[in-house]
Amino acid sequence: MKKLLIPGLIMTVLMSAFTLKQHKKETVTFTKEKLRDKIKGGWAGQTIGVSFGSYTEFRHNGTFIQDYQVIPWGEGYVKKLMLEWPDLYDDIYMDLTFVEVLDRAGFDAPVDSFANAFANASYNLWHANQAARYNILNGIKAPKSGHWLNNPHADDIDYQIEADFAGLMHPGMPNSASTLSDKVGHIMNYGDGWYGGVYVGAMYSLAFLSDDVNYVVNEALKTIPKESDFYKCIADVIKWHKKYPNDWKQTWYEVQKKWSEEAGCPEGIFSPFDIDAKVNSAYVVMGLLYGKGDYTRTLEIATRSGQDSDCNPSTVGGILGTILGYSKIPDYWKKGLNGSEDLNFKYTNMSLNKVYETSYQHALKAIAANNGKVGDAEVIIKVQKPEVVRLEKGFEGIYPVAKEPLNRNIDDVYEFDFEGTGFVLRGNAGKNDQNLDDYELKAKVYVDGQIVETAHLPTAYRTRRHEICWRYQLASGNHHIKIEVLNPKKGYYLRAWDYITHGDKAIDGIMAHK
Structure with missing residues (x-):
């Protein structure tokens, strides 16, 4: 066995060295046909991936999907989902919102153009996106809209699932993709949440240069600061893959053991639910x-790992689709697209066929703008060596302490005390009869007797505040919180679900009971 393994290992090392040498070139030349095929593969691949994982999303939290569970696929599956479940495609129509801004306002479009486009769009949003939408609609502009002090979901996956467009329009130019991600990604994320999008954008960009997934994964990680938890988590996965090269489930267990604790997203604290970007x-x-490099196995593993298991196969499907190109995505998977590519995604004026062409035109402009050349039949890309983006860390020194269930309406005033450095009060504004017009409740929030804000709490789901209120970075000690509803109205309510408290040091729950 050893005699067989050693030559194989030598060959792997030699191939990796060849790949690295090959991509130290300053320029890469593509035919326009090949460039178009790869961009098309990226968009088609992510659409295939999100469709495949569709019905598994967040149904397997803190566990993986067993091998015996069949995940359906078949001819015309994407069209079926686009017609029956159009909101599934938030991975795509969020991307397309930003693509449309670039097409309309140009590559120099200001941050506000991107922020206002998605904040005022008619689709529903969740987590970091919804918190950012609320912030923007209430006067907190980007990048403050994505900062963790203003957005408890800043480490969530949101921009990670939306960064595909940045990489696809910057073939071989990961730093240019990162620059665009700096502008757009900070609308809704910060720290590890932002790094998820930077990393995905870089992987897409580098997928144009190599068919070696190891190269794409490792080289893209050079854009992420080594001091960040995001970098450390992905570096661990790369290390565990080398240690357990034939056992993805063992690596899954290692990720679960070391990286699954949540300190940011209030929904994920004290819960198996994990929408954190790095996980x-x-x-x-x-x-x-x-x-x-096997399309089926890649989608299966990303999906069966659980948690956000439609977004994750969407990302791998798009990256591998870019590596392969549309023409080399297996027919088994492309048959799922039959009948769908001329259909507009809901909330947009763009179909897959239209975005294939639009994204291709954006790539041509980006190549020319970054010292490349666009000829009649070929493009010459000035390849960029990945550069690390700036270091930023959200929720530093924030440790969950307790979660107190409430499940009560706040009719006028609600007060509570806690010991720690921060809190999040979870809940929602609603109405007893859905035929009633929407209404905006207002509530004063007091911390230790001082008014810290007047919270605007719409009953409309699209413009809702994701949490009632929160505060971090309080002085360590005892605190008194009071919520005072200013404009109660018959038929409307403010429902408090629970509140989470934070401290300035980690608590070992096992040791606490010894």
């Missing part, structure tokens, strides 16, 4: 590394 990026990298 879901770990599943993306597992899919790519253990999939070894």
Whole structure:
């Protein structure tokens, strides 16, 4: 056995060295046909991936999907989902919102153009996106709209699932993709949440240069600061893949053991639910590394890892689709697209066929704008060596302490005390009869007797505040919180679900009971 393994290992090392040498070139030349095929593969691939994982999303939290569970696929599956479940495609229509801004306002479009476009769009949003939408509509502009002090979901996956467009329009130019991600990604994310999008954008960009998934995964990680938890998590996955090269489930267990604790997203604290960017990026990298370029195995692993298991196969499907090109995505998977590519995604004026062409035109402009050349039949891309983006860290020194269930309406005033450094009060504004017009409740929030804000709490789902109120970075000690509803109205309510408290040090729950 050893005699067989050693030559194989030598060959792997030699191939990796060849790949690295090959992509130290300053320029790469593509035919326009090949460039178009790769961009088309990226968009088609992510659409295939999100469709495949559709019905599994967040149904397997803190566990993986067993091998015996069949995940359906068949001819025309994407069209079926686009017609029956159009909101599934938030991965795509969020991307397309930003593509449309670039098409309308140009590459120099200001941050506000992107922020206002998605904040005022008619689709529903969740987590970091919804918190950012609320912030923007209430006067907190980007990048403050995505900062963790203003957005408890800043580390969530949101921009990670929306950054595809940035990489696809910057073939071989990961730093230009990162520049665009700096502008757009900070609308809704910060720190590890932002790094998820930077990393995905870089992987897409580098997918144009190599068919070696190891190269794409490792080289893209050079854009992320080594001091960040995001970098450390992905570096661990790469290390565990080398240690357990034939056992993705063992690596899954290692990720669960070391990286699954949540300190940001209030929904994920004290819960198996995990929408954190780095954990879901770990599943993306597992899919790519253990999939070894096989489209089916790659999608299966990214999906079966659980949690956000439609977004993660969407990401790997798009990256591998870019590596392969549309023409080389297996027919088994492309048959799922039959009948769908001329259909507009809901909330947009764009179909897959239209975005294939629009994104291709954006790539041509980006190549020319970054010292490349666009000829009649070929393009010459000035290849960029990945550069690390700036270091930023959200929720630093924030440790969950307790979660107190409430499940009560706040009719006028509600007060509570806690010991720690911060809190999040979860809940929603609503109406007793859905035929009633929407209404905006207002509530004063007091911390230790001082008014810290007047919270605007719409009953409309599209413009809702994701949490009633929160405060971090309070002085360590005892605190008194009071919520005073200013404009109660018959038929409308403010419902408090629970509140989470934070402290300035980690608590070992096992040791606490010894």
